Amino acid sequence: MVATAIEVAEPARETVHAIDDTRHPAVRRVADVLRARSGRPRVFLIDDTENIEQALACGIALDSLYVTGAAIDGGLPAPVGVGPDVPLHVLDETVTRTLFGERRSARVFALAHAPRPPRxxxxxxxxxxxxxxxxxxxxxxxxxxxxxxxxxxxxxxxxxxxxxxxxxxxxxxxxxxxxxxxxxxxxxxxxxxxxxxxxxxxxxxxxxxxxxxxxxxxxxxxxxxxxxxxxxxxxxxxxxxxxxxxxxxxxxxxxxxxxxxxxxxxxxxxxxxxx
Ligand SMILES: C[S@@+](CC[C@H](N)C(=O)[O-])C[C@H]1O[C@@H](n2cnc3c(N)ncnc32)[C@H](O)[C@@H]1O
CATH class of the missing domain: 3.40.1280.10 (SPOUT methyltransferase, trefoil knot domain)
Incomplete structure (x- = not known):
């Protein structure tokens, strides 16, 4: 497995290595969330910076943040308000394609902890x-x-x-x-x-x-x-x-x-x- 070093702009973080192995635990976690069909998911996926920021503004806690390879070329559109405790993973394009297949894949997405469903x-x-x-x-x-x-x-x-x-x-x-x-x-x-x-x-x-x-x-x-x-x-x-x-x-x-x-x-x- 060859990992490519990428300097990620904001939020200030150390050099992050692009994951190029679909067996990586962070990739398997996304695959599990995408596959889940439960009506009461514990973790769910939020695409795009704007939606992640809206979720944060509404008090939703992030589990992890992902940037796909394509985002790196144009710079990272980093969501505002993501704490330094939230792990950031960079996925290379092959891994991203394997994960999402025909489905749309965002340049930035997050896994988040599900809030209680409204009643x-x-x-x-x-x-x-x-x-x-x-x-x-x-x-x-x-x-x-x-x-x-x-x-x-x-x-x-x-x-x-x-x-x-x-x-x-x-x-x-x-x-x-x-x-x-x-x-x-x-x-x-x-x-x-x-x-x-x-x-x-x-x-x-x-x-x-x-x-x-x-x-x-x-x-x-x-x-x-x-x-x-x-x-x-x-x-x-x-x-x-x-x-x-x-x-x-x-x-x-x-x-x-x-x-x-x-x-x-x-x-x-x-x-x-x-x-
Ligand atoms: C696409 S329409 C449904 C058309 C359907 N063939 C029907 O029999 O009502 C979907 C909904 O939009 C609302 N709607 C669409 N056009 C409307 C109009 N001109 N006035 C009020 N409500 C409308 C109605 O609530 C309607 O049930």
Whole structure:
């Protein structure tokens, strides 16, 4: 095994040797995390400097930091706030390719200790509307909505039938720009979500393209809402539609059948004036 010495810029660290052996314990640890399918992972992976910094700002503890070979050529985009106690590993390109295969590999990534998964009761009494995604399954949409919900002051996001095992899903972390750590995102079943809505006495407002009331009238509603958006294919489920007492549409030209759900969520959250 030939290790190449690389001077890493910031944070100030000693010369780090690029790992070129897939049997190295630090590489096997990443492989284990990438392979894991648990809904309660103990360690998870965060891609990219910006997301790592967001995680740190939200109090998430890093286990280790990795830089892939490609990062060295252009200098290390070092995350701010990574303590000197966090081990830094540099992976050469062959090792990186073996680890990630066809999957995207970031120039910088970290393994982090999983925080406790948010629960519905974390949203009890919190200020702001609760965004309920009823069967939204495209992770990019869930991430974009999480980002908007956080930015516009929603209490949190509830995911029903999302297909995700954990909200620490690597794709969700990326798509939310790390804001999945800053706002509670809860995986729940429809029945328990409806129980929670009843306990919290939330008014349920469902969004669909064919509703009669224009969305602009949602501004007048003073109480906290459960703002329900439906899945990409089937829209709002019959269970949630049955508990909705308000139904709103974003007016569109007849040429369009519907909006992308993350766009609809953004418009609705903006209308609610949470920003
Ligand atoms: C892609 S649409 C689903 C289209 C689906 N074919 C249906 O039957 O509803 C995903 C979700 O975005 C929201 N949405 C999309 N366009 C909308 C509009 N014009 N007004 C209100 N909500 C809309 C709704 O919550 C909808 O369930």
């Amino acid at each position: 519905l009761r974390d949203l009890a009494g919190a200020a702001g509307d609760v965004v309920v995604l009823d069967g939204v399954r495209i992770v990019g949409n869930i991430g974009a909505i999480t980002r908007t919900a956080c930015a516009l002051g929603a209490a949190g996001v509830v995911l029903l039938d999302s297909g995700l095992r954990t909200t620490l899903d690597r794709r969700l972390v990326r798509a939310s720009r790390g804001l999945v750590f800053a706002t509670p995102v809860v995986l729940a079943r429809r029945a328990e979500c409806i129980d929670f809505i009843r306990q919290e006495r939330l008014t349920v407002a469902a969004l669909s393209a064919d509703a009669a009331a224009p969305l602009s009238t949602i501004r007048r509603v003073e109480e906290r809402l459960a703002l329900v958006l439906g899945g990409e294919r089937d829209g709002v489920s019959p269970d949630l539609a049955a508990v909705a007492t308000r139904h709103y549409a974003i007016p569109m030209t007849p040429r369009a059948e519907s909006l992308n759900v993350s766009v609809a969520a953004g418009i609705a959250l903006y209308e609610r004036g949470l920003g």
